[in-house]
Amino acid sequence: MSSHTKGHARHDTALIHGLSGSEVQTLSETCIEAKGRAYCPYSNFRVGCSLLLTNGTIVQGANVENAAYPVGTCAERVTIGTAVVQGARKGDIRAIAVATDISPPASPCGMCRQFIREFCELNMPVFMYDKEGKSTIMTLEQLLPMSFGPEKLLSTDEIANGGRDDLARSTSELGNA
Numbered sequence: 001m002s003s004h005t006k007g008h009a010r011h012d013t014a015l016i017h018g019l020s021g022s023e024v025q026t027l028s029e030t031c032i033e034a035k036g037r038a039y040c041p042y043s044n045f046r047v048g049c050s051l052l053l054t055n056g057t058i059v060q061g062a063n064v065e066n067a068a069y070p071v072g073t074c075a076e077r078v079t080i081g082t083a084v085v086q087g088a089r090k091g092d093i094r095a096i097a098v099a100t101d102i103s104p105p106a107s108p109c110g111m112c113r114q115f116i117r118e119f120c121e122l123n124m125p126v127f128m129y130d131k132e133g134k135s136t137i138m139t140l141e142q143l144l145p146m147s148f149g150p151e152k153l154l155s156t157d158e159i160a161n162g163g164r165d166d167l168a169r170s171t172s173e174l175g176n177a
């Protein structure tokens, strides 16, 4: 299946990364709608984002800029932060969609990829919509290979024992990274 398709053309029974056509349609509509709520007077670069949660809920967000430029926050972090304070945790997010006004579509910045990594599975699809509403789809793992996540941190026992030296475990983690 092509990974570059017009969001509105899907047959409802088609599964894209385990999502139905109507779920993908909802993601595309909600992230594009969220783009309209961006607060971006400095860059004029609108980014909308939406998440599909396992309970069927959609969470939306957009970039929120600031006169002190680095203080501004990307759409992806606004949206995931909103979901997290509503109670969502790792395993609760089935897909993320991002919309911008450029073609080919923008992909989440490096900081956002790491932020997404904290709360999402590596095989979660990231839908990126361009200015025409056409999408490119990649998994989080494709966007952030060999990533660092919470499971890499050492427990107090491991710290007391001088680290983690289970070769089999580190090798398999690398393979799944």
Ligand SMILES: O=c1ccn([C@H]2C[C@H](O)[C@@H](CO)O2)c(=O)[nH]1
Pocket (backbone or CB within 6 Å): 040, 043, 045, 046, 047, 062, 063, 064, 065, 072, 073, 074, 075, 076, 107, 108, 109, 112
């Ligand atoms: O992945 C990205 C990249 C950029 N932006 C925002 C930040 C800033 O407000 C504007 C220009 O960088 O776009 C996002 O929301 N997500």
